[in-house]
Amino acid sequence: MRSILRNSYRSTERFFIKRANIGAFRFVATQMAARDLRREAAAVVWGQYFSLHGDDRAELTAIRRDVHRIEKGLVMRPRRVPFGKDYVPALVESIARQIDRDALPPEDLAWANDVLSCYFDVTSEVSDDWVAAARTGFKALRINALGQGLVPAPRSQAPESDVSIDALEYLAIRRRSVRWFKPDPVDREAVDRALRVAGQSPSACNRQNIRFHLLFGPEHTEPVLQTVGGTRGFASQVPAAAVVIGRLAGYRHTFDRHAIYVDGGLAxxxxxxxxxxxxxxxxxxxxxxxxxRYDAIRKHVALAPDEQVVMLIAFGHADPDGLVPSSHKRGIAYLRTRA
Ligand SMILES: Cc1cc2nc3c(=O)[nH]c(=O)nc-3n(C[C@H](O)[C@H](O)[C@H](O)COP(=O)(O)O)c2cc1C
Structure with a gap:
């Protein structure tokens, strides 16, 4: 009965979509699509709820965003001092709160300390009351961290890279989606190394609201991979997997709802x-x-209500005899458009 109703709902939906070039039909089709988007919208609202209620995870994310905003102000040409009236004082308060709760990760504390120290050096001649109050608040934190030089620096001082375009292109061509694996276990330290590389990826305002939930051994990977349709036939022999999860806490605006998917994809x-x-x-x-699908995966992976699954990644040592689709790529004439 349920499947009959579902099928008739879907065929009604297709009826309207097929005529969506006409306003009234497009309106109905849009309402029907919106119904499917409700679950995701609720996750977005949970993210906003956590942000407005000063939830720790949201505040930690806002701290990262605001430290980065200061960095962007510091690199501005010309530098307009003082800047950040609407976020620097609040940032200092947030850091104080998170230090009290012992919740600020050491790398975030070190970065915030260096950037704010640089900011208050740069504004040392400024007499505005709000800068003075924020400086006093920052000094009162008595952050006991050695400066690590985590401040804006000229590009010429960046470490050189010896990865040639040939090496990078070779790696890109060599990587193909592999679905058949040897049963050999995956070295967890190697995965951490790969995650450190992933952690260097760009993200909107450097929030990095992404986590990789790791699963090792088919007894853990299979039940999770079975919650999606796309692993039919090969889910039972995947030695390791990651569930890429984006956290919406820390985004106050609905228009930022895609950041976790973009950031998750890049990482x-x-x-x-x-x-x-x-x-x-x-x-x-x-x-x-x-x-x-969320009901199914939640039986294996804890997800907060604002957390969205971006995708899953199956990985391991390739079975050398397993066939791999060529997945031939579009040419650059397609990728490139010009005015
Ligand atoms: C977001 C995303 C979702 C994918 N989902 C599946 C999937 O469910 N099942 C599968 O076998 N392959 C899946 N793939 C792999 C694609 O089929 C593959 O990336 C594509 O054919 C290009 O091949 P290549 O990765 O070897 O370059 C997915 C890839 C991406 C990027």
């Missing part, structure tokens, strides 16, 4: 390349954004 690509250099093959797995 995942770095992760895949890093795995490849470590002799590990991988395959991304699509995550269907449907309530029933």
């Amino acid at each position: 995942s690509m770095s992760f895949l390349f890093a795995l490849e250099t470590l002799g590990l093959s991988s395959c991304c797995i699509n995550w269907p954004d449907v309530a029933s």
Whole structure:
């Protein structure tokens, strides 16, 4: 009965979509699509709820965003001092609160300390009351961290890279989605190494609201991979997997709702390349954004209400005899458009 209703709902939906070039039909089709988006919208609202209620995870994310905003102000040409009236004082208060709660990760504390120290050096001649109050608040924190030089620096001082375009292109061509693996276990330290590379990826305002939930051994990977449709036939022999999860706490605006997918995609690509250099093959797995899939995966992976699955990644040592699709790519004439 349920499947009859579902099928008739879907065929009604297709009826309107097929005529969506006409306003009234497009309106109905849009309302029907919005119904499917409700679950995701609720996750977005949970993220906003946590942000407005000063939830720790949201505040830690806002701290990262605001430290980065200061960095961007410091690199501005010309530098307009003082800047940040609407976020520097609040940032100092947030840091104080998170230090009290012992919740600020050491790398975030070190970065915030260096950037704020630089900011208050640069504004040392400024007489505005709000700068003075923020400086006093910052000094009162008595952060006992050695300066690590985590401040803006000229590009000429960046470490050189010896990765040639040939080497990078070779790696890109060599990486292909592999679905058949040897049963050999995956070295967890190698995966951490790959995650460190993934962690260097760009992210919107450097928030990095992404985590990789790791699963090792088919007894752990299979039940999770079975929650999606795209692993039919090969889910039972995947030695390791990652569930890429984006956290919406820390985003106050609905228009930022895609950041976790973009950031998650960028970090995942770095992760895949890093795995490849470590002799590990991988395959991304699509995550269907449907309530029933969330119910299923939550039996194996704890997810906060604002957390969204971006995708899954199966990985391990490739079975050398397993066939791999060529997945031939589009030419650059397609990728490139010009005015
Ligand atoms: C977001 C995403 C979802 C994917 N989902 C699946 C999937 O569910 N099942 C699968 O076998 N492959 C999946 N793939 C792998 C694609 O089929 C593969 O990346 C594509 O054919 C290009 O091949 P290549 O990765 O070897 O270059 C997915 C890839 C991406 C990026």
